[in-house]
Amino acid sequence: MTDRTENHISGGVFFGAVIQGRTINLALPDRPDPALAGLPRQSATFAGRYTELEQILAALAPAARDETVGTVVVAGLAGTGKTELLLQAAHRALREEDWFPGGVLFVNLHGYDAEGTVSPKRALGTLLRALGIPPEHIPPGVQERALIYRSALGALAAAGRRVLVVLDDVPATGKIRHLLPSDGSTATLVSSRHSLAELDALALTLRELPTDDGRELLCDALRTALPEDSRVADEAGEADRLVALCGGLPLALRILASLLVDVPSRPLSHLRRELEDAHSRLSLLTREKRAVTAAFELSYRRLTKDQAKLFRLIWLHPGRDFSTEAAAQLYGESVKETERLLLDLARRNLVQSREPYGRWQQHSLVRLYSWERLRAGNDSWGKGLMRLLAYFHKMATLACEALFDPEAKRPTTEQPFADRAEALHWLEAERHALVAATLWAYEADDDLMCVALAVPLSQFLALTRYLEDAGLVLATGIRSTRRRQDAFREAALLSLLGVVLRDMRKLRRSVRMHYRAIKICRKLKKRSALASALNNLGLSLHEQRKFDEAVAAHTEAAELFKRAGDRSGMAGALCNTGETLTELGRVQEASHNLRRAAKIYRKQGDLRGYAQAMGSLAKVTRDEGKAEQAVALHKRALDMPDGLLIPHERAVELSNFAASLAAAGEYEAALTAQQEALGTFRRLGDRRGEAMTLGNMALVRQEQGKWTKAIRLHTLAMEAFLVGKDDHGLAAELRSLASALLRQGCNTEALENLELAADLYQQTGDSESALDTLELVDQVRSRFGVGTRSVAP
Numbered sequence: 051m052t053d054r055t056e057n058h059i060s061g062g063v064f065f066g067a068v069i070q071g072r073t074i075n076l077a078l079p080d081r082p083d084p085a086l087a088g089l090p091r092q093s094a095t096f097a098g099r100y101t102e103l104e105q106i107l108a109a110l111a112p113a114a115r116d117e118t119v120g121t122v123v124v125a126g127l128a129g130t131g132k133t134e135l136l137l138q139a140a141h142r143a144l145r146e147e148d149w150f151p152g153g154v155l156f157v158n159l160h161g162y163d164a165e166g167t168v169s170p171k172r173a174l175g176t177l178l179r180a181l182g183i184p185p186e187h188i189p190p191g192v193q194e195r196a197l198i199y200r201s202a203l204g205a206l207a208a209a210g211r212r213v214l215v216v217l218d219d220v221p222a223t224g225k226i227r228h229l230l231p232s233d234g235s236t237a238t239l240v241s242s243r244h245s246l247a248e249l250d251a252l253a254l255t256l257r258e259l260p261t262d263d264g265r266e267l268l269c270d271a272l273r274t275a276l277p278e279d280s281r282v283a284d285e286a287g288e289a290d291r292l293v294a295l296c297g298g299l300p301l302a303l304r305i306l307a308s309l310l311v312d313v314p315s316r317p318l319s320h321l322r323r324e325l326e327d328a329h330s331r332l333s334l335l336t337r338e339k340r341a342v343t344a345a346f347e348l349s350y351r352r353l354t355k356d357q358a359k360l361f362r363l364i365w366l367h368p369g370r371d372f373s374t375e376a377a378a379q380l381y382g383e384s385v386k387e388t389e390r391l392l393l394d395l396a397r398r399n400l401v402q403s404r405e406p407y408g409r410w411q412q413h414s415l416v417r418l419y420s421w422e423r424l425r426a427g428n429d430s431w432g433k434g435l436m437r438l439l440a441y442f443h444k445m446a447t448l449a450c451e452a453l454f455d456p457e458a459k460r461p462t463t464e465q466p467f468a469d470r471a472e473a474l475h476w477l478e479a480e481r482h483a484l485v486a487a488t489l490w491a492y493e494a495d496d497d498l499m500c501v502a503l504a505v506p507l508s509q510f511l512a513l514t515r516y517l518e519d520a521g522l523v524l525a526t527g528i529r530s531t532r533r534r535q536d537a538f539r540e541a542a543l544l545s546l547l548g549v550v551l552r553d554m555r556k557l558r559r560s561v562r563m564h565y566r567a568i569k570i571c572r573k574l575k576k577r578s579a580l581a582s583a584l585n586n587l588g589l590s591l592h593e594q595r596k597f598d599e600a601v602a603a604h605t606e607a608a609e610l611f612k613r614a615g616d617r618s619g620m621a622g623a624l625c626n627t628g629e630t631l632t633e634l635g636r637v638q639e640a641s642h643n644l645r646r647a648a649k650i651y652r653k654q655g656d657l658r659g660y661a662q663a664m665g666s667l668a669k670v671t672r673d674e675g676k677a678e679q680a681v682a683l684h685k686r687a688l689d690m691p692d693g694l695l696i697p698h699e700r701a702v703e704l705s706n707f708a709a710s711l712a713a714a715g716e717y718e719a720a721l722t723a724q725q726e727a728l729g730t731f732r733r734l735g736d737r738r739g740e741a742m743t744l745g746n747m748a749l750v751r752q753e754q755g756k757w758t759k760a761i762r763l764h765t766l767a768m769e770a771f772l773v774g775k776d777d778h779g780l781a782a783e784l785r786s787l788a789s790a791l792l793r794q795g796c797n798t799e800a801l802e803n804l805e806l807a808a809d810l811y812q813q814t815g816d817s818e819s820a821l822d823t824l825e826l827v828d829q830v831r832s833r834f835g836v837g838t839r840s841v842a843p
Contacts, residue, residue: 089156092137095270098263099135102254106139109252110237120237123246126256127399128345129301132241152211161221162348170228196228204233245397258298265289271307288318295325297414308337346419360391365420366435369483371411379441380434443502449473450506470692477510485519497530512550515698515734520550541570545583552590555775560590581610585623592630600630621650641670661693665703677713701730705743712750720750741770745783760790781810797834
């Protein structure tokens with residue numbers, strides 16, 4: 051026997067002192083080294099990152115060694131849950147048999163904490179000690195340490211003891227390469243606020259959580275602390291609003307959960323009301339040592355002077371997103387220099403690039419932080435804001451000229467838009483910003499700028515069917531014209547407000563606005579403006595089914611446009627006259643007016659107007675019983691290059707085209723066109739257009755003998771007509787539905803619909819249709835012997 055105990059180890063890789071065990075553990079010195087603290091515990095609450103988690107695990111799996119480089123970089127804004135995602139992935143991977151028998155090395159580099167940042171050299175020293183390298187064998191230089199570190203990891207991997215390296219909160223520095231293994235087998239997970247696109251790695255960028263995932267995270271965090279808590283389920287709508295106010299940022303949602311845990315009786319609605327005050331939101335998102343502001347502050351301190359200035363000034367942009375050109379106006383430097391700085395901020399995830407390239411956005415909480423930094427600084431931002439508003443006015447004016455006014459000839463150097471499509475694209479992209487800028491100008495008592503923006507913008511919003519925005523801009527612009535005592539522009543905006551109210555089916559108010567505009571124009575003796583107001587009045591009178599009055603208004607407008615030398619305006623009035631004459635059954639007169647309008651538009655080079663005239667002429671041709679000729683005219687209108695670019699105008703023409711196709715017996719083609727039109731009407735929120743299209747689709751189904759489908763479509767159309775406040779359209783739909791019901795043997799229900807239709811026709815002033823419908827009621831009652839109430843004409 052002997053007192054000596056021996057422990058023989060064979061079949062391994064040894065660098066000095068031997069550490070036995072699956073996972074490498076550290077014996078920390080008296081002062082804990084922040085570079086290495088073992089693998090931290092994963093959170094019990096995890097939501098919304100499941101796709102990214104599966105991508106990481108797929109890259110870490112042993113089967114993927116020969117297919118990937120074994121490095122995954124997770125980047126994103128502070129607070130998006132990068133560290134938590136790495137921990138979830140690392141813990142999952144370590145539980146998999148034979149994935150990482152050598153264990154895990156975790157390093158938090160504190161890359162954005164100026165006082166606590168861990169250098170690669172220091173991190174390598176700690177990692178080498180963790181790998182069993184005696185301190186006396188660790189060289190002083192970073193290059194030599196990196197060589198030994200990589201050799202050790204490679205040797206472990208070769209011996210079947212593959213290690214997972216997790217590098218958290220990595221700064222944007224090329225020195226991070228010293229910490230990356232080079233053996234092709236050791237896997238590495240990296241998180242950073244920078245994109246680190248220069249690394250040969252799978253790159254994942256975390257954005258805000260969608261509403262459902264954010265609600266799940268908030269609920270799970272609450273239920274983990276308070277298992278019986280049901281506030282999220284009880285106030286699901288309030289929970290969704292909280293997620294939106296936090297911009298789906300996981301850090302903010304976890305802080306909210308903590309605040310709710312602190313006071314279990316606190317309703318979500320109470321917290322939501324506090325958060326709705328944007329000026330205090332960031333200060334509320336703080337608890338103990340966790341704060342959204344503190345997380346952003348670490349990123350902000352790393353910015354250069356120029357980057358920080360642009361970051362602050364971005365808050366002044368009023369839109370949801372912004373272009374490089376608009377940011378350049380705020381910053382006061384060239385577009386090229388501004389783009390360079392924006393790319394720097396994007397690499398730091400303080401702004402996000404959007405499609406198409408050249409547009410950017412900020413997370414909502416980052417935007418609030420920008421405002422705090424701007425308010426705390428001494429930037430001279432007034433000139434930048436004025437430059438931005440002047441830029442918006444100039445570009446909006448030029449875009450609307452290109453889109454709606456082909457006669458406005460400008461030198462090529464002054465017109466930045468190559469064609470109408472490009473102008474429309476710019477206006478669509480800047481819509482939210484332009485609306486917000488107009489309202490801001492009014493609130494700032496800058497009535498001149500408010501009106502200057504409202505005039506072109508409201509025209510675009512009205513014609514593209516952004517009716518709520520159009521009404522808001524017009525009401526604001528009218529108030530500014532009155533403060534400026536600018537009667538001429540007040541009349542223009544009043545008339546356009548009448549058009550918007552017409553499209554919103556507020557017909558009485560619409561007519562009142564037009565008459566106010568006409569009164570001002572007559573007083574000012576502005577012939578062209580009066581013509582426009584009269585022409586718009588005719589449109590509203592048409593919708594009130596006052597067709598004779600509408601024709602008179604359009605005819606007077608056409609004569610005034612002619613005297614003023616406005617050929618395009620005259621053509622528009624002639625087109626509107628033709629549309630109304632068609633309703634009156636005066637088909638030959640309608641055709642004459644429409645052909646005159648088409649000829650003028652063609653001569654003026656106004657392809658949009660020409661396409662609209664062709665479409666209207668096609669309807670007249672169809673009413674004349676020439677369906678095939680009508681189809682050909684519709685095709686010319688739809689195929690016109692640079693013609694019907696505005697989605698709503700194209701949808702209207704498609705719906706009319708479908709009616710002509712159906713008249714020609716081309717039912718499937720008609721349904722295809724109607725489906726496209728229906729999608730546009732629904733996207734734009736045009737319930738009346740949706741209703742008319744559904745009704746026309748139902749008529750096609752009737753022609754095909756598909757009565758059940760026809761009844762379903764008629765029912766949907768009726769619901770849309772009710773919402774769209776079109777009683778005359780609803781009456782026509784009730785009558786059409788009755789026809790399908792009769793074919794199905796639903797005689798009583800059909801008669802009830804016919805009687806309702808007769809009532810509505812009478813209420814809308816269409817006595818002729820009311821009498822015709824009542825005659826049909828009598829015929830059906832006599833034929834089927836169904837008793838119903840009598841309806842007086």
